Amino acid sequence: MSFTTSEENYIKSIYHLQQETGLVNTNSLAAEMQTRPASVTDMLKKLKGKKLLQYERYKGFKLNEAGKRAALDVVRKHRLWEFFLVEKLKFDWDKVHSIAEDLEHISSEELIQRLDNFLGNPAFDPHGDPIPDKHGKIPVINQQSLSNIPLHKTVIVSSVSNQTVQMLEMLKHYHITLGTSITVLRHFEFDGSLEIKVLKQSNCIISEQVAKNVFVHYAQ
Amino acid sequence: MSFTTSEENYIKSIYHLQQETGLVNTNSLAAEMQTRPASVTDMLKKLKGKKLLQYERYKGFKLNEAGKRAALDVVRKHRLWEFFLVEKLKFDWDKVHSIAEDLEHISSEELIQRLDNFLGNPAFDPHGDPIPDKHGKIPVINQQSLSNIPLHKTVIVSSVSNQTVQMLEMLKHYHITLGTSITVLRHFEFDGSLEIKVLKQSNCIISEQVAKNVFVHYAQ
DNA sequence: TAATATTTTTAGATTTGTCTAAATTATATT
DNA sequence: AATATAATTTAGACAAATCTAAAAATATTA
Numbered sequence: 057m058s059f060t061t062s063e064e065n066y067i068k069s070i071y072h073l074q075q076e077t078g079l080v081n082t083n084s085l086a087a088e089m090q091t092r093p094a095s096v097t098d099m100l101k102k103l104k105g106k107k108l109l110q111y112e113r114y115k116g117f118k119l120n121e122a123g124k125r126a127a128l129d130v131v132r133k134h135r136l137w138e139f140f141l142v143e144k145l146k147f148d149w150d151k152v153h154s155i156a157e158d159l160e161h162i163s164s165e166e167l168i169q170r171l172d173n174f175l176g177n178p179a180f181d182p183h184g185d186p187i188p189d190k191h192g193k194i195p196v197i198n199q200q201s202l203s204n205i206p207l208h209k210t211v212i213v214s215s216v217s218n219q220t221v222q223m224l225e226m227l228k229h230y231h232i233t234l235g236t237s238i239t240v241l242r243h244f245e246f247d248g249s250l251e252i253k254v255l256k257q258s259n260c261i262i263s264e265q266v267a268k269n270v271f272v273h274y275a276q
Numbered sequence: 277m278s279f280t281t282s283e284e285n286y287i288k289s290i291y292h293l294q295q296e297t298g299l300v301n302t303n304s305l306a307a308e309m310q311t312r313p314a315s316v317t318d319m320l321k322k323l324k325g326k327k328l329l330q331y332e333r334y335k336g337f338k339l340n341e342a343g344k345r346a347a348l349d350v351v352r353k354h355r356l357w358e359f360f361l362v363e364k365l366k367f368d369w370d371k372v373h374s375i376a377e378d379l380e381h382i383s384s385e386e387l388i389q390r391l392d393n394f395l396g397n398p399a400f401d402p403h404g405d406p407i408p409d410k411h412g413k414i415p416v417i418n419q420q421s422l423s424n425i426p427l428h429k430t431v432i433v434s435s436v437s438n439q440t441v442q443m444l445e446m447l448k449h450y451h452i453t454l455g456t457s458i459t460v461l462r463h464f465e466f467d468g469s470l471e472i473k474v475l476k477q478s479n480c481i482i483s484e485q486v487a488k489n490v491f492v493h494y495a496q
Numbered sequence: 497t498a499a500t501a502t503t504t505t506t507a508g509a510t511t512t513g514t515c516t517a518a519a520t521t522a523t524a525t526t
Numbered sequence: 527a528a529t530a531t532a533a534t535t536t537a538g539a540c541a542a543a544t545c546t547a548a549a550a551a552t553a554t555t556a
Contacts, residue, residue, distance in 0.1 A: 097535055114521055145390040155384050162378045170365040317505055
């Protein structure tokens with residue numbers, strides 16, 4: 057089964073939303089995709105017709121197995137291209153999202169398989185997000201939010217869950233990137249901010265909001 | 277100025293046709309693009325509106341300078357992606373055209389500039405066609421058709437002007453590829469076919485039609 | 497040069513994806 | 527439970543890119 061660019065964009069957005077909320081509703085999808093609720097309804101009918109989602113009028117919706125599989129194929133393409141752009145073309149990691157949004161819709165299985173091999177079958181993209189394999193299987197990693205790490209433990213940044221340009225700009229300022237070692241030195245009750253030591257940098261303070269979006273694992 | 281995928285496809289086809297015939301007519305463009313003359317007329321109006329071509333009803337048309345520049349940008353993208361697919365992803369050179377047809381419409385100047393650098397600023401694509409630089413400048417090469425080479429001169433294949441799957445399949449059979457050394461041993465008056473020696477292969481005979489489409493230069 | 501054939505254009509329809517505005521259904525509040 | 531509010535869907539319109547069929551312009555030829 058193949059999909060239009062627009063269908064793929066909807067499928068991908070529904071996938072991301074239902075990861076968080078289980079059932080997705082029309083307005084939140086419209087907000088996510090910067091479109092109108094009426095347009096969402098139109099597309100839902102189309103995707104239901106293609107048997108990609110469970111959907112009943114006024115009741116919310118979610119992807120079924122076929123839909124999830126389709127979403128994972130798009131996610132795979134997106135993240136492989138992001139990896140390519142950063143690792144091979146030396147783009148900054150906060151500049152690659154919109155280009156990958158275009159590249160992800162190129163539909164050649166062989167292209168993606170060869171790209172995957174060329175890149176060395178990476179498991180995570182430059183933002184630390186897992187790259188599904190060709191069967192839609194997602195690698196797991198034992199990670200938790202920096203905001204839950206006890207004091208004086210050293211951890212390594214493995215992913216960032218908020219990938220807005222604003223967030224990535226901020227992390228760049230703190231010299232935080234994937235693989236960076238961080239030690240949490242102090243927790244301020246007042247606003248939940250953290251004093252941390254970033255490898256080779258002097259101590260600094262990050263807000264709770266930043267900490268919650270930085271995911272880390274213990275050095276093994 | 278930016279263009280839709282459809283506009284870019286028309287611009288590129290007009291460019292290739294006017295290289296051969298000067299002025300292009302509606303039916304030949306429709307044939308080239310596998311569409312209907314009426315659709316061509318519709319698009320011509322649109323492109324004229326964007327000031328990319330000289331066009332008067334019933335009189336034929338051709339790209340002006342702005343149109344040619346737009347065409348060369350698409351050609352550049354197409355050929356860089358073909359080079360990438362063959363050199364980096366190890367596709368066979370006869371399999372890359374249709375994928376490059378999709379990739380060529382991704383519109384990021386920075387992407388293309390970085391890709392160009394990553395590939396080492398190649399001057400020719402895997403079919404031997406010149407790759408325009410970012411200013412639309414095309415490298416020239418001193419080449420001629422294999423059908424015009426005198427006997428017993430050794431030449432090197434530099435490009436192939438017929439790039440159908442059928443032709444490329446044929447060349448693969450003869451072990452002819454870009455860079456291959458060939459010596460013409462004999463010319464048959466009857467049908468214009470040539471007996472040739474391909475490096476490391478035993479002598480073989482190629483038709484005049486094949487010879488006309490293989491372009492070569494003398495080893496320097 | 498008049499008749500015929502070919503090429504090109506126009507007129508109007510279709511599909512995809514979107515939109516606005518109005519109607520419908522569900523949810524929250526008194 | 528009645529009413530107000532919010533969420534969702536429907537109805538109908540629009541733009542882009544295409545198509546078919548018919549009309550118009552041009553080219554060919556007898």
